[in-house]
Amino acid sequence: MPGTLDFAYETQPARVVFRPGAAVSATPGEAARLGLRRLLVVCGSRGQDTARMVADALGDVCVGLHAEARMHVPVEIVERAVEVARAAGADGCVAVGGGSAIGLGKGIALRTGLPLIAVPSTYAGSEMTPVWGLTENGAKRTGRDPSVQPRSVVYDPELTLSLPVDLSVTSGVNALAHAVEALYAPDGSPLVSLMAEEGVRAMTGALPGIAVAPDDLDARSRALYAAWLCGACLGSTTMGLHHKLCHVLGGTFGLPHAETHTVVLPYALAYNAPEVPLALTALNRALDTDDAPRALRDLARRLGAPGSLAELGLTEADLEVAAAQVTGQPYPNPRKVTVDGVRDVLRAAYEGRTPEGGVSRSETPTSARRPARS
Structure with a gap:
C-alpha cells in the first residue's frame, strides 16, 4: 500500500444474522431485540409467499402484510404504505424481498422514522446502506439518511434458491457495480477497497x-455474502457516473433496475x-483478467444477461435526453463528466459493443492520473 494513509471510514450501525433458514428462525428474535411489537411486513407482488412465511413466523407481532412495492420506489407507493403503517399502529417495518421491497421499507422509514428490519431475497445490497431513492414525475432522486439504514439484516440464502437464474445474474452484477464504484470513490478507504475486491471475487x-x-x-450463500460486502461498500462511499446513469435510465425511462446496471457497468468502468x-488493478x-470492463461484459453475456440498452427498450432518441439529464446534475466522478463523454457511453451501451479502454471518441482524458485509494 504505497503512500501515507489518509482516509475516513464510518461504520454503519446495523446487526447482521446470516444462516440458512434465518428468515423464519431469526427475524422474530431480531424484532424482540429491538423492542418492536407491531410490525408491518412489506414486499412486492412476486414476493408475497416469502413475506407471508416471515409474517407467520412473527405471529401476533405482525400487524399486516403490504405487498405493493414497485421498482424505482414511486413516491405515491410510499405515501400509500405510510398511510397503511400509521393506520395499523406499526412501530416498525420488516421489508422482505429485493431492492424494491427494501426501497419501500426505507421510504416508510424516511417519512415516519420507524425502524426497519431487512430480509433480502436478492443480491441488490440496498439493505446495507443508508441510501434511499424515490421516483416522482419521471425523475429519480436519491439521498442518505441514517433513519433508513436497517437496524437488523437477516440473510437467509434459502430465500434466494427460487430466484430465477436470469434475475440472479443481473442482481449479482448490480451488486458488483457498488463495489466497482467504491474502488474509485472520492471517499474510499483501504477497508472499503478490501471489501470491494473480495465482493467482486466472491460474486x-x-x-x-x-x-x-x-x-x-x-453458491447461493457465497453470492449473498458477496452482495453484503458490495452493499456495505455502497453504504460507505459516494456514487459516481455509473449509478447516475442507471438512476436516470430507470427513473426517467422506466428501464428495469438490475438489468440496466448489468448493461451499463462495463461501459461506465x-x-x-x-x-x-489502482482500481483497475484491483478489479x-x-x-483474473487484464481487461476488467470486457471481462464484466463477457461474464454477463455468457450467463445470459441482456447485452444492450436497446434490448431493454431504450430508443435511439432517448440517448440525447439521457445524456443531458446525467450531465445536468452529475455525481462526483474521477473523470470529468461531459455531454459528449456520456453520450458516447450511452451509445456504446445502447449498441452493446465491446467496451474500449475508457477513452471516448470526442474527449481525450486529462494527463493527471488520480489513483483510487487502496
Whole structure:
C-alpha cells in the first residue's frame, strides 16, 4: 500500500444474522431485540409467499402484510404504505424481498422514522446502506439518511434458491457495480477497497455456479455474502457516473433496475478506466483478467444477461435526453463528466459493443492520473 494513509471510514450501525433458514428462525428474535411489537411486513407482488412465511413466523407481532412495492420506489407507493403503517399502529417495518421491497421499507422509514428490519431475497445490497431513492414525475432522486439504514439484516440464502437464474445474474452484477464504484470513490478507504475486491471475487465466482445449478446452496450463500460486502461498500462511499446513469435510465425511462446496471457497468468502468489505474488493478486481480470492463461484459453475456440498452427498450432518441439529464446534475466522478463523454457511453451501451479502454471518441482524458485509494 504505497503512500501515507489518509482516509475516513464510518461504520454503519446495523446487526447482521446470516444462516440458512434465518428468515423464519431469526427475524422474530431480531424484532424482540429491538423492542418492536407491531410490525408491518412489506414486499412486492412476486414476493408475497416469502413475506407471508416471515409474517407467520412473527405471529401476533405482525400487524399486516403490504405487498405493493414497485421498482424505482414511486413516491405515491410510499405515501400509500405510510398511510397503511400509521393506520395499523406499526412501530416498525420488516421489508422482505429485493431492492424494491427494501426501497419501500426505507421510504416508510424516511417519512415516519420507524425502524426497519431487512430480509433480502436478492443480491441488490440496498439493505446495507443508508441510501434511499424515490421516483416522482419521471425523475429519480436519491439521498442518505441514517433513519433508513436497517437496524437488523437477516440473510437467509434459502430465500434466494427460487430466484430465477436470469434475475440472479443481473442482481449479482448490480451488486458488483457498488463495489466497482467504491474502488474509485472520492471517499474510499483501504477497508472499503478490501471489501470491494473480495465482493467482486466472491460474486463472480458464485454466479457461474448458480447458472449451472440454481439449487446449489453453497453458491447461493457465497453470492449473498458477496452482495453484503458490495452493499456495505455502497453504504460507505459516494456514487459516481455509473449509478447516475442507471438512476436516470430507470427513473426517467422506466428501464428495469438490475438489468440496466448489468448493461451499463462495463461501459461506465471503461470511461473511468484511464483515471483509476489502482482500481483497475484491483478489479483485474479479482476477475483474473487484464481487461476488467470486457471481462464484466463477457461474464454477463455468457450467463445470459441482456447485452444492450436497446434490448431493454431504450430508443435511439432517448440517448440525447439521457445524456443531458446525467450531465445536468452529475455525481462526483474521477473523470470529468461531459455531454459528449456520456453520450458516447450511452451509445456504446445502447449498441452493446465491446467496451474500449475508457477513452471516448470526442474527449481525450486529462494527463493527471488520480489513483483510487487502496
